[in-house]
Amino acid sequence: MINQKDILKKIDSLPTLPTAVVRLSKIVNDPNSSISDFERAITPDVALTANLLKICNSALYRRAREINSVKHAIAMLGIKHVFEVAMTAAFSKVIPPVLVGYNTNSKRFWQHNLAVAIIAEEFAKKQEIQEVEGVFTAGLLHDIGKLVISTFLDEHNMELMEMLPKGENTFVKMEDMLLGTNHTEVGELIADKWGLPETIIMGARWHHDPDSCDDEKYQVLVDLIHLSNVLARSLGFGNDVGELSRAVKKTSIKRLGLNQQIIEEVASEAATKVQQMQGFIEIENGGN
Amino acid sequence: MHNIVVDISDIKVSDDKDAILVTHALGSCIAVILYDPVNKIGGMIHYMLPLSKTSPEKAKIRPAMFADTGIPLLFQKMYKYGCKKENLIVKVAGGGKLWEDKGTFEIGKRNYTVLRKIFWKNSVMIDAEDVGGNKSRTARLYLNDGRATISSKGEEMEL
Numbered sequence: 001m002i003n004q005k006d007i008l009k010k011i012d013s014l015p016t017l018p019t020a021v022v023r024l025s026k027i028v029n030d031p032n033s034s035i036s037d038f039e040r041a042i043t044p045d046v047a048l049t050a051n052l053l054k055i056c057n058s059a060l061y062r063r064a065r066e067i068n069s070v071k072h073a074i075a076m077l078g079i080k081h082v083f084e085v086a087m088t089a090a091f092s093k094v095i096p097p098v099l100v101g102y103n104t105n106s107k108r109f110w111q112h113n114l115a116v117a118i119i120a121e122e123f124a125k126k127q128e129i130q131e132v133e134g135v136f137t138a139g140l141l142h143d144i145g146k147l148v149i150s151t152f153l154d155e156h157n158m159e160l161m162e163m164l165p166k167g168e169n170t171f172v173k174m175e176d177m178l179l180g181t182n183h184t185e186v187g188e189l190i191a192d193k194w195g196l197p198e199t200i201i202m203g204a205r206w207h208h209d210p211d212s213c214d215d216e217k218y219q220v221l222v223d224l225i226h227l228s229n230v231l232a233r234s235l236g237f238g239n240d241v242g243e244l245s246r247a248v249k250k251t252s253i254k255r256l257g258l259n260q261q262i263i264e265e266v267a268s269e270a271a272t273k274v275q276q277m278q279g280f281i282e283i284e285n286g287g288n
Numbered sequence: 289m290h291n292i293v294v295d296i297s298d299i300k301v302s303d304d305k306d307a308i309l310v311t312h313a314l315g316s317c318i319a320v321i322l323y324d325p326v327n328k329i330g331g332m333i334h335y336m337l338p339l340s341k342t343s344p345e346k347a348k349i350r351p352a353m354f355a356d357t358g359i360p361l362l363f364q365k366m367y368k369y370g371c372k373k374e375n376l377i378v379k380v381a382g383g384g385k386l387w388e389d390k391g392t393f394e395i396g397k398r399n400y401t402v403l404r405k406i407f408w409k410n411s412v413m414i415d416a417e418d419v420g421g422n423k424s425r426t427a428r429l430y431l432n433d434g435r436a437t438i439s440s441k442g443e444e445m446e447l
Contacts, residue, residue, distance in 0.1 A: 108313075161442060164441055164442075165441050167421075167422050170387050230386055230393065231393070233315060233386065234315045234316040234384075234385075234386055234393060234395055234396070235296070235315055235316065235317060235336060235395075236296060236312070236313030236314060236315040236316075236317055236424060237296075237313070238313075239312065239313035239315070239424045243315075243384075243422060243423055243424035243440070243441065244315055244316075244384045244385060244386050244387070244421075244422040244423060244424055245387055245422050246386055246387055247386065247387040247388055248386050248387065248388065248392075248393045250391075250392075253392050253393075258392065259392060260391075260392050260394075260398075261342070263392060263393065263395070264337050264338075264339075264342045264395065265342055265343060267336065267337060267395070268336070268337055268342050268343040268346045268353060269343070269346075271296060271297060271336060271353070272297075272346065272349075272350065275295070275296070275297075
């Protein structure tokens with residue numbers, strides 16, 4: 001079992017997201033903010049701006065003209081999309097080369113997060129869920145708790161290796177049994193400490209236990225992240241030590257009105273996008 | 289020996305005897321692994337979904353995404369290399385399932401059912417298989433001797 005103090009210490013030692021991107025998330029969620037507020041928040045961060053423009057100009061977006069400024073990017077792609085690209089660029093920089101406790105590396109971890117973000121958006125589009133904001137970024141950051149839990153989990157590697165083949169518990173339950181906490185509880189702490197919006201906090205906290213989501217306002221978002229997470233696992237996007245020991249909640253399927261056909265259509269649509277997008281975002285220190 | 293990686297929704301066929309065909313993270317997806325021991329030619333598909341009617345558009349661009357368009361294509365590619373159907377050793381891996389998955393998310397089971405139907409119709413026999421379970425698998429085919437292995441949950445076994 002690990003104590004709260006050790007977790008908090010580890011959270012403090014994580015590289016944080018650039019302050020610019022945290023400010024952007026507040027601006028995007030504030031109905032009174034303007035495009036120039038957004039532009040003013042991002043341009044002082046030269047590295048982030050450069051990264052953002054690089055992705056905007058990649059073959060992923062296939063623009064006829066080169067995008068040469070944040071203002072131009074907003075005009076071409078819209079503020080919501082530019083924020084998502086900025087968050088993607090920022091998050092890709094804080095992932096360590098290896099997540100030893102999960103027996104995975106930055107490349108596979110990144111692929112999983114990206115897949116969840118893209119699948120969640122596809123589900124939302126398919127089901128015409130328009131009222132939910134921040135689905136992409138909540139998907140992208142749903143597993144941030146693993147950045148901290150990984151080290152602690154590695155200390156229990158032997159026990160974990162004994163538990164896994166038995167197939168008696170889901171992986172998140174194994175984390176609870178070994179550590180007294182899990183990556184969703186810690187994910188909530190990190191998201192809160194980094195000052196991230198409520199959508200990301202809720203996605204990180206409840207993506208394995210959507211029925212316990214305590215705020216009705218975020219239920220649809222949490223269901224989307226939960227089902228996108230299990231679908232990404234099922235399709236093999238970003239495998240880790242837990243393999244397929246993840247539970248699907250029928251209640252979420254019901255609430256979103258999904259069926260087999262919709263799930264397979266979304267899988268086919270999202271898979272191509274995941275494979276395209278991961279190629280355009282460099283993961284430093286990554287590689288299989 | 290060097291690896292030739294078969295991505296998700298991808299087919300690779302090779303006659304390079306120093307190569308290993310490898311595909312990672314087979315969850316509910318399925319790999320069909322073919323080997324011609326006479327000519328030492330190997331082929332592998334990693335398909336994701338059972339039927340191309342899910343997205344005929346995607347099936348046109350990436351036929352290997354679906355069992356019904358991808359599996360016949362894999363066999364055709366092997367024949368183009370001069371392989372004969374009667375010589376082919378056929379192995380199957382993947383089709384895993386999520387926890388307590390008994391319905392909507394059973395992509396692995398449907399992937400396997402469609403494969404069996406295609407094989408039944410075309411009189412193809414499976415020589416070895418490792419399918420189902422809460423497993424994610426890595427499949428390898430060694431082209432020098434036709435050995436196929438499956439790695440999962442930290443262990444490697446020969447198929």
